[in-house]
Amino acid sequence: MASFEVIGGNRLKGDIIPQGAKNEALQVLCAVLMTSEPVTISNLPDIVDVNKSIELLRNLGVKVSRTAPDTYTFQADNINLDYLETESFVKLGRSIRGSVMIAGPMLARFGMCKLPKPGGDKIGRRRMDTHFVGLQKLGATFSYDSHDSFFHIEAKQLKGTYMLLDEASVTGTANILMAAVLAEGTTTIYNAACEPYVQQLCRMLNRMGARISGVGSNLLIIEGVEKLSGTEHRLLPDMIEIGSFIGLAGMTGSEITIKNCQISELGLIPETFQRLGIQMEFRGDDIFIPAQDHYEIDTYIDGSILNVSDHTWPGLTPDLLSVALVVATQAKGTALIHQKMFESRLFFVDKLIDMGAQIILCDPHRATVIGQNKQIPLRGIRMTSPDIRAGVALLIAALSADGTSIIDNVEQIDRGYQNIDGRLNTLGAQIRRI
Incomplete structure (x- = not known):
């Protein structure tokens, strides 16, 4: 210590x-899982939570190259889903709260995800209901194993829908938003978080080929697309x-x-x-x-x-x-x-x-x-x-x-x-x- x-x-x-913005970094790093093409992110801070998120992506099979002290290129063209079953994933996933935001991208692209209960600051109750209720409304099935504190979520096909979030959760909005981008049809998220971090994520996804409108407001409308391409993104x-x-x-x-x-x-x-x-x-x-x-x-x-x-x-x-x-x-x-x-x-x-x-x-x-x-x-x-x-x-x-x-x-x-x-x-x- x-x-x-x-x-x-x-x-x-x-x-x-x-x-660079820590909270934005944790969101946009998870978004690299949504495409098989290269994504370059700059102004990444060299801090523990960001470095652990990059390690998690690398362990999942994402190709990671550091092209400058604050710039990385990621390519998620060969994801190893078996890593989700390992003790290494449990330990790393529980050490950072941002790990929960792989759920939306993994569900949208691979039809499944499992997560250990995430870690983070001990500042009081930080419930996860908004994340998983939103994903369920898109058509996912969800279960929680209280014995090993694991979340299990699956979906053969996500379908767009209207939802009113019970709280304007930043990470919950990001997770649902990323899943909705690759869902069939139109998704409307009301009472969405509209922090600059979420706005930046929306702009990045739109450059990748997503169709998100209402950016900067608490009413997001997402028209689902079949696939996303690569992009370059700089953090605030x-x-x-x-x-x-x-x-x-x-x-x-x-x-x-x-x-x-x-x-x-x-x-x-x-x-x-x-x-x-x-x-x-x-x-x-x-x-x-x-x-x-x-x-x-x-x-x-x-x-x-x-x-x-x-x-x-x-x-x-x-x-x-x-x-x-x-x-x-x-x-x-x-x-x-x-x-x-x-x-x-x-x-x-x-x-x-x-x-x-x-x-x-x-x-x-x-x-x-x-x-x-x-x-x-x-x-x-x-x-x-x-x-x-x-x-x-x-x-x-x-x-x-x-x-x-x-x-x-x-x-x-x-x-x-x-x-x-x-x-x-x-x-x-x-x-x-x-």
Whole structure:
């Protein structure tokens, strides 16, 4: 198990380029299974979850070649279905949540798939019903073996239909969408997720020959086609990493320019951090964060306390609630952080309280943060990263704190952030991997 030793209190300065979007990568990598022709994907981040997904594809028989540090070409012209029966598949499939998104492509192209219950962050209940109910509506038969935690799904011929999703699940929408592309007839998905990740997947599939309309809305219409061809695809910059860097700059009083952000794809992320008091300038597609000694949380028009909450797109992504919470601890003012989607994601606040933050955990979903206006800095402690996003929030807290912090289990951070210690050290941070 690796740890970070972080010496806090340093102001950072310089330019940083965000990595490719992790959540988009996990979707489009699964889409390479839908054609026998080559698919080239660029701007792939070199992180644990993406590398495990590539390993899974390679083990399934996909030909994988790395043509540049961030670019791979995949060709799924000789898939080994027997690999789904191996212990290697069970172990690898259970280690990453993104493995569930091979179900739609495998079902559409090969008529079957089996999956171990996927892994991922321990942030509360993350049910799979939306995925499999949607695939069943397309004509698949589904069963779940509770003894070995395996999902089994088969279909001789998928047929298009109308469906209203019970939740706007991003990965559920992606899975159903990929299956529907090769189904017979027309599929209509209402209450579909419309995050930029899903939009990017739709654009990629359309370039491969799919017929998807309504991209960017919560009503997708898919006219099934017989086969797909190859394509080239480039990932968006990672919006979660961009938001993390904005929060980091505000907490540490740093002057940072985040390059090539594709600001039009960030939704409410910049506005949310502006309401928490962080100043920023948009310079073309770059975001410049000036050094700030203090920042103040906004209030509503009637003067009531700001409520920062997550929501389905175009609302604020839940992946940035942990960072927003940390930022509020050193602001002037008070904020209510409301994490609606996952009931275990705020449990890391006990570590912030140990560092000196003033936080009241109201219940598993809500925390009231009383900002200290940088009058009482956080203090360095030893702590453990419970998941990817809480881990980077704790790293931001440690970089702003007085003294030295140790963050254990940084493998969680590595799952979602590429060489985060090395990249921040080039800006003046003091992070040592031990």
